Amino acid sequence: xxxxxxxxxxxxxxxxxxxxxxxxxxxALDLQLSRDEALTHFEYFTLAMLSEAPNxxxxxxxxxxxxxATLPRLSRVVTHLESASLVKRxxxxxxxRATNVELTEAGWxxxxxxxxxxxxxxxxxxxxxxxxxxxxxxxxxxxxxxKQLDPDGRMLASDSEADGRR
Amino acid sequence: xxxxxxxxxxxxxxxxxxxxxxxxxxxALDLQLSRDEALTHFEYFTLAMLSEAPNxxxxxxxxxxxxxATLPRLSRVVTHLESASLVKRxxxxxxxRATNVELTEAGWxxxxxxxxxxxxxxxxxxxxxxxxxxxxxxxxxxxxxxKQLDPDGRMLASDSEADGRR
DNA sequence: TATCGAAACTTGCAGATACAACCAACCCCG
DNA sequence: CGGGGTTGGTTGTATCTGCAAGTTTCGATA
Numbered sequence: 402x403x404x405x406x407x408x409x410x411x412x413x414x415x416x417x418x419x420x421x422x423x424x425x426x427x428x429a430l431d432l433q434l435s436r437d438e439a440l441t442h443f444e445y446f447t448l449a450m451l452s453e454a455p456n457x458x459x460x461x462x463x464x465x466x467x468x469x470a471t472l473p474r475l476s477r478v479v480t481h482l483e484s485a486s487l488v489k490r491x492x493x494x495x496x497x498r499a500t501n502v503e504l505t506e507a508g509w510x511x512x513x514x515x516x517x518x519x520x521x522x523x524x525x526x527x528x529x530x531x532x533x534x535x536x537x538x539x540x541x542x543x544x545x546x547x548k549q550l551d552p553d554g555r556m557l558a559s560d561s562e563a564d565g566r567r
Numbered sequence: 568x569x570x571x572x573x574x575x576x577x578x579x580x581x582x583x584x585x586x587x588x589x590x591x592x593x594x595a596l597d598l599q600l601s602r603d604e605a606l607t608h609f610e611y612f613t614l615a616m617l618s619e620a621p622n623x624x625x626x627x628x629x630x631x632x633x634x635x636a637t638l639p640r641l642s643r644v645v646t647h648l649e650s651a652s653l654v655k656r657x658x659x660x661x662x663x664r665a666t667n668v669e670l671t672e673a674g675w676x677x678x679x680x681x682x683x684x685x686x687x688x689x690x691x692x693x694x695x696x697x698x699x700x701x702x703x704x705x706x707x708x709x710x711x712x713x714k715q716l717d718p719d720g721r722m723l724a725s726d727s728e729a730d731g732r733r
Numbered sequence: 734t735a736t737c738g739a740a741a742c743t744t745g746c747a748g749a750t751a752c753a754a755c756c757a758a759c760c761c762c763g
Numbered sequence: 764c765g766g767g768g769t770t771g772g773t774t775g776t777a778t779c780t781g782c783a784a785g786t787t788t789c790g791a792t793a
Contacts, residue, residue, distance in 0.1 A: 405683040412694050415702050418709035419693070420612070421722040423593055424635045429716055441749090446586070462771060469590045474750055476773055498758045498771045517571040527585070528578050530711045536581050538704045543584035545696045550595055556587040607779090628741060640780055642743060664741045664788045740789075750779080759770070 426526065433522040438515040443468070445515055447478060448487060448504065452512045457504040460493060464502055466555045487511055592692065599688040604681040609634070611681055613644060614653060614670065618678045623670040626659060630668055632721045653677055 408416060430442045438445070450467045451457055459467070465475040479502055482488045487508035493499035504512075528536065547554070574582060596608045604611070616633045617623055625633070631641040645668055648654045653674035659665035670678075694702065713720070 405686060406690065407686060408689070408694065411699070411706065412702055415706040415709070416689055416694070418706060418713060421635070421713055421717065422709050423589065424722070425713075425716040427589055443749095460771085469587070471751070472772060473752080473774080477749080480773090493771095496759075496771080500772065520571060520573060523574070523582060524572065526715045527712055528574065528582070530715055531708060533577070535704070535708050535711075536578055538701070539708055540577065540581040540584060542697060542701050542705055543581070543588050545701075546693055547584060547587055547591075549692045549696055550591040551587065556590070609779095626741085637781065638742060639744080639782080643779080646743095659741095662741080662789075666742065734793100736791100736793085738789105738791090741787085742785105743787105744785080745783090746781105747783105748779105748781085751777090753775090755772100755774075757771085757773105759768105761766105761768090763764100763766090 429526055430519075430522060434515065434519060437518045438511070440511075440515060443470070444478060444482060445512075445519060447475070447482065448508055448512045449516075451488065451502065451504040452509060457509065458501050461500045461502055469551075469556050482508070595692055596685075596688060600681065600685060603684045604677070606677075606681060609636070610644060610648060611678075611685060613641070613648065614674055614678045615682075617654065617668065617670040618675060623675065624667050627666045627668055635717075635722050648674070 427442065434440045434442055434445050440448075447464065447468050447470075450464060451459060461475060461479065462472065464470075464479075465472050468475065470478070479488060479490065483490060486505055489503045489505050491501050491503060493501050531539070547556075593608065600606045600608050600611050606614075613630065613634050613636075616630060617625060627641060627645065628638065630636075630645075631638050634641065636644070645654060645656065649656060652671055655669045655671050657667050657669060659667050697705070713722075
């Protein structure tokens with residue numbers, strides 16, 4: 402049995418706030434998007450990832466990696482988005498096991514329409530309350546934290562990789 | 568229609584990391600606790616809030632405020648914890664509408680047993696990767712953010728208030 | 734003190750998610 | 764070229780959570 406190294410007062414104070422943010426921020430983001438756009442934050446994020454992909458198409462598993470969703474979760478969300486005509490599934494020509502998920506024109510319009518309100522919420526809840534220095538500090542802090550949480554950087558791969566296309 | 572003020576490159580970069588942390592950290596905390604202690608992070612947090620309360624008792628609604636849970640959610644979690652004999656419900660003598668939730672001895676032992684592993688996870692995933700200056704910066708940043716998310720400071724009321732007893 | 738609106742839960746119902754089981758297609762190696 | 768293990772994706776089942784409705788009690792007011 403290893404001796405526990407408890408948190409210092411400063412560390413505890415920071416952690417209490419961290420857990421509060423973890424609990425409240427996702428709910429606040431979901432609230433704005435579901436109220437104004439009838440989308441969950443996860444659905445919006447999924448559409449946004451697609452909108453940034455080459456040709457606005459990704460394979461299901463590539464999309465799952467970018468959104469950090471399990472495959473079952475993403476599959477059901479795509480089913481739901483598809484029934485709203487925001488995305489379209491099609492078989493992948495290179496690998497017949499795979500499915501491509503493509504943003505429809507309506508899906509693109511939805512992202513375009515939803516983005517301003519979402520950005521406004523992000524500003525109101527987080528960014529605008531911080532100084533530029535704090536924004537920079539926060540970026541460095543999360544970079545370090547993400548090294549622990551996501552060593553492979555799956556969630557930040559939107560720009561660097563070239564797989565998962567067509 | 569108001570002109571949208573988009574995020575700068577630095578702001579966007581910070582926000583992308585923030586959303587990644589929001590998605591990954593709760594899952595990581597849940598994973599450790601459910602693997603090692605058969606508790607969700609929310610259940611652990613609920614027990615922890617009770618363990619810090621005077622006499623280890625809180626009214627259901629006071630406990631809900633401290634954990635940021637809706638009443639229905641907390642009610643069901645308490646039912647579950649009660650069936651595991653970790654907490655005990657009893658009618659409140661002052662207000663017969665209200666229910667007191669009390670940590671049992673077994674519940675206290677559970678918190679004591681689970682805390683080291685949880686703290687270790689918090690250290691491994693977050694705290695130990697940061698410098699003391701970063702911990703301090705993060706505290707200030709979250710203080711500001713929480714002013715937007717939780718203006719009444721409900722989630723940080725563990726020490727300041729005197730209501731919700733017995 | 735009778736009544737009416739609010740508060741403190743609890744429960745019914747519907748949607749979301751995880752895990753596991755499943756099927757189909759792929760790839761490698763004998 | 765024929766398994767055998769692996770990968771890509773979907774679906775069954777159980778749990779969790781939110782919203783809304785229902786019940787009891789409270790408190791203020793007429």
